[in-house]
Amino acid sequence: MFENIVGHEEIKKVLSNAINNNGILHSYLFIGEEGIGKKELAKEFSKAILCTSEEDRPCDICKACREFNTNNNINFSAINEEGSAIKIDQIRNMQNKIAEKPMNSNYKIYLINDVELMTQEAQNCLLKTLEEPPEYIVIILITSNENKVLNTIKSRCLKLYFNNLTNEEVKNILENKFGIENTGNSFLTAVGGSIKKALLIKEKSSEYEQIDKLFDIIKKENLVNFINSASILYENKDDIYNFLDYINILLENKMKEDTYSASKYANCIFIVEEVKKRLRANSNYDMSIDYLLMNIWKEINSEGSSRY
Numbered sequence: 001m002f003e004n005i006v007g008h009e010e011i012k013k014v015l016s017n018a019i020n021n022n023g024i025l026h027s028y029l030f031i032g033e034e035g036i037g038k039k040e041l042a043k044e045f046s047k048a049i050l051c052t053s054e055e056d057r058p059c060d061i062c063k064a065c066r067e068f069n070t071n072n073n074i075n076f077s078a079i080n081e082e083g084s085a086i087k088i089d090q091i092r093n094m095q096n097k098i099a100e101k102p103m104n105s106n107y108k109i110y111l112i113n114d115v116e117l118m119t120q121e122a123q124n125c126l127l128k129t130l131e132e133p134p135e136y137i138v139i140i141l142i143t144s145n146e147n148k149v150l151n152t153i154k155s156r157c158l159k160l161y162f163n164n165l166t167n168e169e170v171k172n173i174l175e176n177k178f179g180i181e182n183t184g185n186s187f188l189t190a191v192g193g194s195i196k197k198a199l200l201i202k203e204k205s206s207e208y209e210q211i212d213k214l215f216d217i218i219k220k221e222n223l224v225n226f227i228n229s230a231s232i233l234y235e236n237k238d239d240i241y242n243f244l245d246y247i248n249i250l251l252e253n254k255m256k257e258d259t260y261s262a263s264k265y266a267n268c269i270f271i272v273e274e275v276k277k278r279l280r281a282n283s284n285y286d287m288s289i290d291y292l293l294m295n296i297w298k299e300i301n302s303e304g305s306s307r308y
């Protein structure tokens with residue numbers, strides 16, 4: 001079951017056992033980083049619960065599955081943030097609908113995405129349903145920040161912790177589901193097991209390639225040319241923290257490849273971190289990037305290591 005979802009083997013086992021042994025609980029809490037497949041698995045699990053096939057659920061053939069796949073299964077609803085929060089009115093609406101029995105099914109399922117965005121009132125309101133759910137109700141809560149979920153809610157749910165995907169799993173998903181190939185190690189490390197991040201980076205792949213290039217030329221070009229080649233950093237203020245994280249990963253890889261200069265690259269990581277601090281403290285943007293490029297260039301092109 002759930003073969004089409006990569007990774008999360010333990011959790012898939014728990015959920016398929018629940019389906020096969022009629023052990024479906026009223027409330028689940030899926031916890032883990034963004035972009036690793038929590039929502040996808042929650043939907044497959046929901047589809048399997050509603051599927052009317054005798055075996056191999058979800059079958060993707062029965063009426064319930066077909067309706068599910070076209071977002072028309074009335075026994076399944078997803079609740080997402082409105083504006084930047086999930087508000088108490090949305091939960092009250094849900095509760096009104098929960099009172100109505102499912103149609104042509106033994107179950108009715110609600111999936112709440114990004115539970116960390118629920119207001120305190122909304123969470124307290126939801127608690128009432130979790131405390132006394134009608135027998136046919138299954139509620140799946142999804143969060144990437146468990147700390148923002150009330151303990152009283154957590155204690156009512158079966159908590160399932162999702163691990164980040166491995167680089168191998170990310171590679172597999174990108175190739176098979178998105179047709180993205182040639183994912184190098186820096187790239188896979190940069191995405192840190194998140195498909196969402198991988199797609200974001202791929203969308204901006206030409207920008208990331210320009211950053212790769214900067215590190216190809218850093219030893220060949222003089223400081224002025226190096227800085228002139230770095231317009232990508234000056235012009236993309238919105239992405240700068242992602243770019244800086246990416247630079248750190250490049251530096252870490254270089255440390256491994258070139259152990260002789262490892263301490264220089266390590267010093268560069270300190271410089272990157274210093275620049276992040278300056279930017280967070282609202283230092284002048286261009287000057288912070290100047291500082292970054294100048295100091296990294298000097299460090300890499302220095303005779304020995306300057307700091308130690």
Ligand SMILES: [Zn+2]
Nearest residue numbers: 051059062065
């Ligand atoms: Zn089915």
